[in-house]
Amino acid sequence: MPKDRIPTYQQTYPSDLAIIDALKLEGLQPANGQTVAALFKLRTGDREHLSGLYWPSDAVPL
Numbered sequence: 001m002p003k004d005r006i007p008t009y010q011q012t013y014p015s016d017l018a019i020i021d022a023l024k025l026e027g028l029q030p031a032n033g034q035t036v037a038a039l040f041k042l043r044t045g046d047r048e049h050l051s052g053l054y055w056p057s058d059a060v061p062l
Contacts, residue, residue: 007038009053017053028059 017037023029036052043049 010041019051031060
């Protein structure tokens, strides 16, 4: 996969990745400089939401 291409998941994503809200529930936050591992696109009705997915193992305590 080219470096400039970020994987994007729709409606569901792998359980080993987490959105920021899930990290916060675990008492974590993305580390300084930590980039998103993937993007999560969720469509609800006529709206579309886009969230970054992070590796919890790279996150740091709040």
